[in-house]
Amino acid sequence: MWGIDGEGRRVLVIERSFVMYFYLVLKSQEDPKTVLGRIHQQASEMPFLGQIELTVKRFFGREVQAIKVSCLDPDFVPQCAKALSGIEGVEKCLEDDFRYSMRYLIDSGVTPCSWHRADVEEADRDVKAQVDDVYIAKTVPARMEEKGAPPPFRTISFFPVYHASRGAPKPETDPVVIISTITNTGETRRFKASNLDDRSLMESFVEYVRGFDPDVIVGFETNRRHLQFLTARARKLGLKLSIDRVNAEPHQSVYGHVSITGRAGMDMLDMADELQEVKVKTIENVAAFLGVKRLDEQVMIDETDFASYWDDLEKRTQLLRYAAEKTECLLGIFESMFPYASQLSRLVGLPLDQIGRVAVGFRIEWYLIREAFRIGEIVPERVERPYIPYAGGMVLAPKPGVHENIAVLDFKSMYPNIMIEKNVSPDTYIPPSVSKLPTEVNIAPVVGHKFLKEPAGFYKRVLSDLIAFRDQIRARMKELDQQSSEYRLLDARQQAVKVITNAAYGYAGWIGARWFEKPVAEATAAWGREMIINAIQAAEELGLNVVYGDTDSIFVEREPERIETLSSMIKRELGLEIRPDKVYERILFTEAKKRYCGLLPNGNLEIVGLEVVRGDWANVARTTQERILELILKEQSPGKALEFVQQFIVQLRQRKVPYRDLIIWKTLTKPVAEYEVNAPHVAAARKLENEGWALTVGDKVGYIITQGSGKLYERAKPYMLTSYEEVDAEYYVANQVVPAALRILSMFGVREADVTASAPSKKPGTLAEFF
DNA sequence: GCCTGGTCTCTACCC
DNA sequence: ACGGGTAGAGACCAGGCG
16 A cells, blocks of 8 residues: 555555455255355365355345355466356355455555555565555554645656657657646756657656656656556657556556556546536646636637647747646646545545546446445445336426526436335335335335335435435534535535445446446436426425426426425425525526526526536527626516627628637547448547547547538548638528527527528517517 | 438437 | 537438429
8 A cells, every 4th residue: 555654655565464265155945064164175276275155145135145265376266266256055156346446445445645644664675665654563553533624735647749750640650749748846847858769758758757756746647648658658769657665667557557666647528527527528628617817818729730830940949838837727627636536536435546447337336345244244246237218207398488497406416216105216116026114115106116115225324324424514514614625625525425326326236336236226207207396396386387397397487475485395205305496586498498598687697508517518508698687687678689690791701710719629428430420520539540640439530611512521621631722601590600609599589591691681679578 | 313201320428 | 438409501302203
């Protein structure tokens, strides 16, 4: 275990006593002692086996007889498990697929990003590691709950620039010409190649990192790209990228993250996955969103131009400055996201350098695995299942038009609370074949699934604990100064708890989940639909007009007294809390579900689902629609909105809008070769591949529609391979700006011809006039 | 061969 | 590689028509 002690010394603590194990669950009708005898017999011929003992555990809530088999060499667990699982009387083999390090963390209770106390002794001198002290643990490290603040880390962020004359840089042929770094102690460095010779750059970069001895190495796209590239490039030069604490190289590890032994490699691109609002994940966009730094468009350089900037000595300075800006942004992004990342790591129990990379489903699963261990439940195996869809939440058709003074009532944590209230869990599920008294079970509406009322199921226990934990954190926060570091830490902690709580329902319906039981998710959703239907009915009986609703919310006229009555009725009769979440002074619905725009009391617009918030529309369409919504909802003037669009279209046709506002971004959701139809972004991706760029799933393709004939996809070109002269302005008028504008303006009787005409015949007036 | 309407593919959103 | 519900654009294709 790599850590920092109370005096700020970097330490390596070695645990030598922990022994790996797995379980053999016995068939219920077998005599456990007989099976144990058979296992002993078989085991005597096998190496590496340690203790073999009979034990009582729980599996899906039922008591089971199990044999715990210890295995002295962790690498032989799969082999031992396979050999013993075929023995007569053994039902199945479980928990044989854990990594040694995770098994240790779970069993010991050692948690990443937390303080622990351990009794230690000095280790032998033969351990080569770049730390102040190496110890052997004499006791299992015990978590210290009371000590919260993290130790002062040394952090470095870096950004590399490669030189490729064509397409994606390749370590075999293309040098790294710049590595820019900055540390949290304020040191900046720019390692430069000598023209195209990067040997001394590589050497001095490695030397510098080792000298600074960071605890955290921050980068962007490091897991998927830069660490592999730099490692391979160093090798090509006959060097070693030994930036870790054991004089080895960064290496590929679990969940596709790259491990730097003894340090935490943090890829801020992985962390940025959490930021749904950032549509195109670049360092600049993430930094701007987090309020870290706003880079001027003028200083930004596309990667396609890196080589030419390097080759031109005058432009090289700009490139160097730009690389330095990137590392500054990165350090700021890290500082902004670290509290959340570390609290998530601590809550889930996965190491800090893995937490950003690991999929949401697995985060929850590791949390559940820790909880299962705590209560003596054996963890189910991963099984492949067919995908069978089921019905989810209910969405109401909105009442189109503009409404004034609308309150949004939300069910508080609807799905988690249903799962608690109805004890919905894989271990409380009663299949149709099993008969129970109606008083013993909760029966889900419509779908009819049954769940035992008692005892409390696994999900109920876990979710109740999480909700109680969050309430407790928030109670402590109330006593603190909002600027204090403790407050910020607790805020990040409650955020992590919330995320895990809210994702439990999705996890329960995921066929890849170890604790999957389709009726669990299906019943939860069915109860959810019942709740909202009842809420709507109750609201209407109270004379509250319901204008919209989605899954766990209803939008009603704001009448505080009746809302108060409604909320206490729902609390009493449904057992769930519904509360006024927010108020819109004015809100606009079209006929579409999941798309609306509301004006908040603070004067801000909240835009939901519309083109403005979608990443796959050109900025010209998004910003135009946003302005229209402002003019309509704030100034209540569809007339001004129409005038604005007309003028904007004139500008667009005269090519007076920035080129970047014409780029359409779309994500590749599969390998380019696997697409069945010729979508524009796929055609643009093919062009990039022809230019030597390697594209993978998840990459964003930015394209421009150019003039010419034929299908649209034949006119889509990557934006960096296109010039403004080629742009088909009419496409952007007809297929971007006009549809986005009319989505709103058609509600006020505006038609396409009104928008595109430069001299309009008639204008709509005010909202009041219109209605 | 051209036009039309319906269906399918694809993406990104909401909660 | 967490769930289902939904909107919307554009490709694709069969069928009608001249």
